[in-house]
Amino acid sequence: MTGAETVPGALLTGAAGWAFVVFAVLALGTAIAVVVARNPIHSALFLLSCFLIVACIFILQQAEFVGAVQILVYAGGIMVLFLFVIMLVHQRTVKDAVAFQHQWDIAVLFLIAFLLPFLYVLWTERFPAIASSPDAFRAVRGRIAGNTQAVAWALYRDYLLPFEVASVFLLVAMVGAVVLGKRSAERVD
Amino acid sequence: MTITINHFLVVSFLLFSIGLLGVLVRRNFLTVLMSVELMLNAVNLNLIAFSKRLSDLTGQVFSVFVITIAAGEAAIGLALTISLFRQRRTLNVEEASSMQG
Numbered sequence: 001m002t003g004a005e006t007v008p009g010a011l012l013t014g015a016a017g018w019a020f021v022v023f024a025v026l027a028l029g030t031a032i033a034v035v036v037a038r039n040p041i042h043s044a045l046f047l048l049s050c051f052l053i054v055a056c057i058f059i060l061q062q063a064e065f066v067g068a069v070q071i072l073v074y075a076g077g078i079m080v081l082f083l084f085v086i087m088l089v090h091q092r093t094v095k096d097a098v099a100f101q102h103q104w105d106i107a108v109l110f111l112i113a114f115l116l117p118f119l120y121v122l123w124t125e126r127f128p129a130i131a132s133s134p135d136a137f138r139a140v141r142g143r144i145a146g147n148t149q150a151v152a153w154a155l156y157r158d159y160l161l162p163f164e165v166a167s168v169f170l171l172v173a174m175v176g177a178v179v180l181g182k183r184s185a186e187r188v189d
Numbered sequence: 190m191t192i193t194i195n196h197f198l199v200v201s202f203l204l205f206s207i208g209l210l211g212v213l214v215r216r217n218f219l220t221v222l223m224s225v226e227l228m229l230n231a232v233n234l235n236l237i238a239f240s241k242r243l244s245d246l247t248g249q250v251f252s253v254f255v256i257t258i259a260a261g262e263a264a265i266g267l268a269l270t271i272s273l274f275r276q277r278r279t280l281n282v283e284e285a286s287s288m289q290g
Contacts, residue, residue: 009194010192012191024196028204031207034211034224035214035224043219047226047227050227054234057237061241062241063241065249066249074256078259081264082267085267085271089270100216101215101283106213107210107213108210118198118202122195130244151246151250162254173261173264176265177264177267180271
């Protein structure tokens with residue numbers, strides 16, 4: 001197909017497009033496996049592969065920094081936390097009874113009600129054609145740097161306040177996790 | 190294969206729906222938490238796709254924030270899991286129903 005580069009609004013073309021298709025199918029398959037697997041350890045490992053595949057999609061989209069953060073924080077941090085907790089509490093609790101609640105029908109109805117507005121928006125909305133600039137994710141002050149530098153520039157200059165709020169949020173989450181995880185027998189009152 | 194924003198929207202929607210279904214139908218509290226992470230991941234996918242589509246870096250910055258929130262949410266959720274397991278010796282969300290009327 002000639003002029004594949006000039007298709008308006010195309011995000012990926014050619015081999016990168018096929019790579020996206022492969023990654024998307026893998027990501028959806030592992031996501032279904034997360035929900036369906038009975039054993040939480042299997043769920044956690046499928047979730048880990050899902051995160052890695054989504055990180056690949058990010059890197060395809062010129063978001064190299066976010067892809068690296070995804071691998072470091074999700075695959076390296078959150079999944080280790082999940083596996084630790086599974087090993088702390090994992091015993092006969094998971095194997096026995098049914099893995100699913102008895103509200104399948106309501107959940108599927110809910111999902112269909114959720115699907116209809118999405119399809120409506122997808123078929124009616126025409127996103128405006130904006131000329132894509134290939135260097136938008138690498139340029140710092142008109143100079144070609146790297147994606148990490150560009151993200152850092154935006155993060156520390158334009159979004160400094162949200163950045164600081166996020167650090168306070170992490171502190172609150174850490175204190176909360178410590179308080180919740182403490183044994184209640186140690187309470188003095 | 191030419192990929193447009195619509196492909197991304199469909200993939201992201203399906204990922205979100207799978208996560209939502211997991212939250213609604215699973216009984217194991219840990220799997221419910223993992224499904225929430227799936228939903229946040231779908232949101233990130235959308236942010237990155239629109240960032241590319243609009244040639245705007247803001248989407249990438251906000252997906253970094255979303256990952257931060259996801260980390261905090263996972264820490265709190267897992268602490269709640271430990272606390273629930275200590276008190277009830279179970280992870281079944283249907284048995285943690287002492288607050289219902």
